Amino acid sequence: MSVRNITGLLGDKAEYLLNHQCKTISQEQLHLPGPDFVDRIWINSDRNPQVMRNLQGMYSNGRLANTGYLSILPVDQGIEHSAGASFAKNPIYFDPENIIKLAMEGGCNAVATTYGGLGILARKYAHKIPFIVKVNHNEFLTYPNKFDQIMFASIKAGWNLGAAAVGATIYFGSEESTRQIQEVSKAFEMAHELGMATILWCYLRNPAFKTKEKDFHVSADLTGQANHLGVTIEADIIKQKLPENNGGYLALNTKESPYGKNDKRIYEELTSDHPIDLCRYQVANCYMGRAGLINSGGASSGDSDMAEAVTTAIVNKRAGGMGLISGRKAFQRPMKExxxxxxxxxxxxxxKGITIA
Incomplete structure (x- = not known):
């Protein structure tokens, strides 16, 4: 896609997004993606050679090979959102082989989906595209609906099917988060021992985070802290929703219900209301980019999907992020699209014309 086409998709937001200069956290303080990312960052860590090999394998695959950036296709919605609701628009994706084919045809670095979906095709595809096994899910069949990430697969099972990495979700802020943090921390420890990389879906979930005015599930300060918790349990890559607002801690902290700890410099110096600055705060909470931030592509909106996807990618890249993990915008339409x-x-x-802000 040419710069002209990208500018056309952005419309009146082109100047705002492409020429923004970040005056909050400078790019010089960040550890930015690049062809040497594994050698520059992970060589000094406690990750063993097998983990570094698998990380490099992801960075060396697909259209973004050897750039340090990642484009990952994630399809776990068959469990998280129910298979019918997710695949009715395009029933070919009830068959997980088409999920893998989409990732390969789409030039992705890796494909992330369920243990069963990868396991049933492992011998055919594990050596052709890096696998990311999603080991926990929120199942959507219990009545009434509940929201709790539970383990669906063992780490050893993921290793046996040839996975390069494992993925997991924690619902930070939920009543179940303490248990989920402990479970995922142990799972990531074992994954690293076996040589697999770790990717954490650092999602927020609590009814109190959504008010009449704003949805603070996508607040920069709260998602940033979720990222910081994620890298603390040694997630190599953080998946996070793109921030849409800020001030979650401020809104939720009252005399009646004290919440969190704060510093006004978060809002006055380290962020602004610009989406790139909000995303940069997320990157900063990933050890200043030592653990890569990949933002999610979000739900499919129809005709606006292309523009939304490109916009999210620009915000992530210019903020110092490592790429996008986009699913529904891709698989809920014909494969060619x-x-x-x-x-x-x-x-x-x-x-190369789209630079770090």
Whole structure:
């Protein structure tokens, strides 16, 4: 995709997004993606050679190979959102082989999906594209609906099917988060011992985080802290929703219900209301980018998906992030169109004219 096409998709937001200069956290303080990321960052860590090999394998695959950026196709919605609701728009994806084919045709670095979906095709594809096994899920069949990430697969099982990495979700802020943190921490420890990389979906979930005015599940200060908890349990890569607002701690902290700890410099110096600055705060909480931040692509909106995907990629890249993990915008449409969406995202990271803010 040419710069002209990207500018056309952005419309009146082009100047705002492409020419923004970040005056909060400077890019010089960040550890930015690059071809030497594993040698520059992970060589000094406690990760063993097998983990570094698998990380490098992801960075060396697909259209973004050897750039330090990642484009990952995640399809766990068959459990998280129910298979019918997720695949009715495009029933071919009831068959997990088509999920893997979409990731390969779309030039992705890796494919992330369920233990069963990867296990049933492991011998055919594990050596062709890096696998990321999602080991826990919120199942959507218990009545009434509940929201709790529970383990679906063992780490050893993921290793046996040839996975390069494991993925897990923690619902930070929920009543169940303490148990989930402990479970995922132990799972990540074992994954590293066996040589697999770790990716954490650092999602917030608490009804109190959503008010009449704002949804603080996508607040920069709260998601940033979730990221910081994620890297503390040694997630190598953090998946997070793109921030849409800020001030979650401020809104939720009252005399009647004290919440968290705060510093006004978070809002006055380290962030602004610009989406790139909000995303940079997320990157800062990932050890200043030592653990890569990949933002999620969000739900499919129809005709606006291409523009939304490109916008998210630009915000992530210019903030200092490591890429996008976009699923529904790609698989809830014909495969050819899904490939086009994935390629458009990748084109942002391949475009040297789109620089770090």
């Amino acid at each position: 899904g490939v086009e969406i994935l390629n458009a995202i990748q084109d942002v990271y391949l475009d």
